[in-house]
Amino acid sequence: MNAVEVLGLRREFPPSKGGRNPSRTALDGIDLTVGEGEVHALLGPNGAGKTTLCRILATVLVPSAGTARILGHDVVTELTTVRPLIGCVFGGDRGLYGRLSARRNLCYWGALYGIPGREIRGRAAELLDRFGLRAHADERVETFSRGMKQRLHLARGLMHGPRVLLLDEPTTGMDPVAARDFRTLIGELRGEGRSVLLTTHDMAEAETVCDRATLIDGGRIRHTATPRELGALLSRHERIEVGGVPAPLLARLDSCPEVTSVRTGPDGSTVIEVSGQSALGPVLRLLVDGGVTDLATTRPSLEEVYLRLIGDRGMEVAS
Numbered sequence: 001m002n003a004v005e006v007l008g009l010r011r012e013f014p015p016s017k018g019g020r021n022p023s024r025t026a027l028d029g030i031d032l033t034v035g036e037g038e039v040h041a042l043l044g045p046n047g048a049g050k051t052t053l054c055r056i057l058a059t060v061l062v063p064s065a066g067t068a069r070i071l072g073h074d075v076v077t078e079l080t081t082v083r084p085l086i087g088c089v090f091g092g093d094r095g096l097y098g099r100l101s102a103r104r105n106l107c108y109w110g111a112l113y114g115i116p117g118r119e120i121r122g123r124a125a126e127l128l129d130r131f132g133l134r135a136h137a138d139e140r141v142e143t144f145s146r147g148m149k150q151r152l153h154l155a156r157g158l159m160h161g162p163r164v165l166l167l168d169e170p171t172t173g174m175d176p177v178a179a180r181d182f183r184t185l186i187g188e189l190r191g192e193g194r195s196v197l198l199t200t201h202d203m204a205e206a207e208t209v210c211d212r213a214t215l216i217d218g219g220r221i222r223h224t225a226t227p228r229e230l231g232a233l234l235s236r237h238e239r240i241e242v243g244g245v246p247a248p249l250l251a252r253l254d255s256c257p258e259v260t261s262v263r264t265g266p267d268g269s270t271v272i273e274v275s276g277q278s279a280l281g282p283v284l285r286l287l288v289d290g291g292v293t294d295l296a297t298t299r300p301s302l303e304e305v306y307l308r309l310i311g312d313r314g315m316e317v318a319s
């Protein structure tokens with residue numbers, strides 16, 4: 001059974017009263033599956049529909065059409081079955097009580113989920129430890145930094161031991177060490193058999209933690225694949241990165257029929273693209289015979305794939 005199964009999902013937002021904001025199609029027929037135990041990243045520019053999809057899966061927003069299931073249960077008609085199965089981390093200040101301590105926030109949340117009283121304190125202490133918040137456990141949350149709140153959100157999302165985690169930009173506001181620890185945590189959650197759907201703008205995060213990534217834009221899915229497959233999608237050309245190529249050899253490479261492009265960056269390193277794998281051997285031989293030892297074949301990063309497929313719109317939000 002799949003952890004998440006979405007079919008033909010649509011969500012329209014009607015125009016605002018007075019017509020100042022036009023109607024918007026946030027999701028325009030989405031099909032997506034996340035297997036059990038899979039970590040799946042949802043990538044896309046601002047306004048792509050990622051949060052809308054997460055909110056529907058989290059049962060806080062209903063779709064206009066289509067279906068969404070969590071571990072086989074419909075998020076609209078089986079809401080009370082779905083809720084205990086999912087842990088949601090949407091960030092911001094919502095869901096945390098500023099005047100309560102971190103520990104009391106977790107205990108309160110545990111009680112809401114019906115965890116037996118004698119287990120709640122132990123579970124809260126365990127999670128406070130796991131997220132490096134033990135020293136601040138009894139301080140008011142309103143005194144916390146954004147990154148600390150984000151960690152507490154994650155702890156809260158795990159309080160009732162959900163099998164499926166929906167994380168909307170979980171590392172926003174975390175410092176690099178906390179973000180690295182978070183990636184380790186995701187690995188642990190996968191090891192425990194939990195499934196994770198996470199939205200992120202951080203390509204390194206997606207590339208290192210996810211089994212598959214889905215690129216979404218304008219409410220539609222552009223591609224779903226492993227990061228490596230996505231890289232392969234672009235590389236009809238194999239690439240070789242080399243350092244210190246002498247000028248005469250560069251000229252020879254440029255005139256090679258197998259070579260499709262030669263680019264030298266300001267740091268002196270050169271990227272050579274060749275037309276397909278069979279062309280790789282002769283070009284590598286030419287380089288080695290020419291005395292070049294500093295070379296590596298590479299694939300495009302997830303970030304390059306993303307920019308190529310979604311388009312580099314800079315700050316422009318999809319309309």
Ligand SMILES: Nc1ncnc2c1ncn2[C@@H]1O[C@H](COP(=O)(O)OP(=O)(O)OP(=O)(O)O)[C@@H](O)[C@H]1O
Nearest residue numbers: 013024025026044045046047048049050051052053
């Ligand atoms: N409550 C709402 N009312 C009207 N339009 C909305 C509402 N929520 C979202 N939208 C619109 O739906 C589209 C998708 O928004 P969504 O928040 O899902 O995008 P996102 O991919 O999460 O973006 P970001 O990366 O900026 O968080 C956008 O055009 C947005 O303006």
